[in-house]
Amino acid sequence: MAESSRVSDEGDDEASRPYRPGYELVAEQLLDHIAERGLRPGDRLPTEQGLAEILGATRNVTREAVKVLAAIGRLSVRRGAGIFVAEGGGGLVDDQLLQFRPTSMEDVLMLLDYRSVIEAETARRAATLATPIEVRTIRESAKVSLEAALRYDGHAFARADEAFHDAVGAASHNVFLRSSVAGVRRLASQSDVLLFHGDAPGSLEVAARQHLAIAEAVSAGEAELAGRLMVEHIATTQSQFERKIRDRLFNLGDRPAPGAPAGGGEAESPPHSSAS
Template structure:
């Protein structure tokens, strides 16, 4: 194991064991390095790596702290990785989303607030009947993100937030069936919203499954 990797594992162990808790400030560099049996250089590299992952927060002139370890923060790197995926991997990301999102939509049916429902409705209303691809992509991502966050499961919401990115979604509506795809997407969004308003978890799950299956099918048919 590389020296930096070993240093990362030692800091990770302190956090997992509870020796360092969310919001705690790390001991001074020299003290921590000596306590962990590390060189200052390897400790600095480990801290730098963990800060990039959202686990540590380096505050210039103040010190280094353990973050709140919020799932949305820790899983933010997933969306970063998705942005670098190979084109042939896009259907695989969508397949994962098709497994997770219907469950999140069913959960949201029981937990979404009237205010959140009104916000989703206003989002669709603002789009209009003939949106551009760019407008529809932005609305689609925001619509699904709002539902995922309304599920009440922060881990599930964070996972779905990065699957897939705007470029992959845009491909669905730029293909040969783009015009029909736009109209169908708008209708499916309305059906999902209606099921959520009815607090019908199974209908919400079913419409989310239908919607994502059709998105995946159109994507596979797009050159």
């Protein structure tokens, strides 16, 4: 079983440091390996055993890391052919985004900064352009997110959260903005899996009440207020990501040394993904 580690305000003692599953450490190392070597979509990686030797991990833990990276779309595992860097959409921008590191402070902050710019604009446009049916869809998805939050149903919240942001994007009446919102959230979901093990990064109720406030601003046609509230909503998410990544940085010493088993050498099941 992967060793657990925790960090607290009081100190760095073993009992209070955040849990770092072995497959998470190795998945993180594998993404770094791909980026450092400039591997491109479609490039073939070594076998599981070869990767285990490169990363200083056991084969079982490496297999779980490969599984979770395949599940979030970063690797492609082809039976009988091998392990490959996942293909993008074929464009230069898509290929560059495949270098996104879901546990890197720099990359996550750039992503959230871009998300703030894009989603603030979709909210402003939605407040100006949304039809009555679109306003109702936005409000209903916000209410469903609050209901899910109050009963601590993370999976239901994730579905409602995705529906809310997509509804705001649709109400902007700009297919490129809507597509950008969806693409950015797909990248953010990779961080959810590796940093939060599929859980939402912060208080579900706080996020849901922010949804409701944005929905009311859109309904009232308050474009600047809707944009400002969306920026605040994403800033809340950003603070949670920053805290989690800072916790991770305290545990860099827990990385397996070359030649040493990662996470105690025993495989763990990868997490289930959910949007935040």
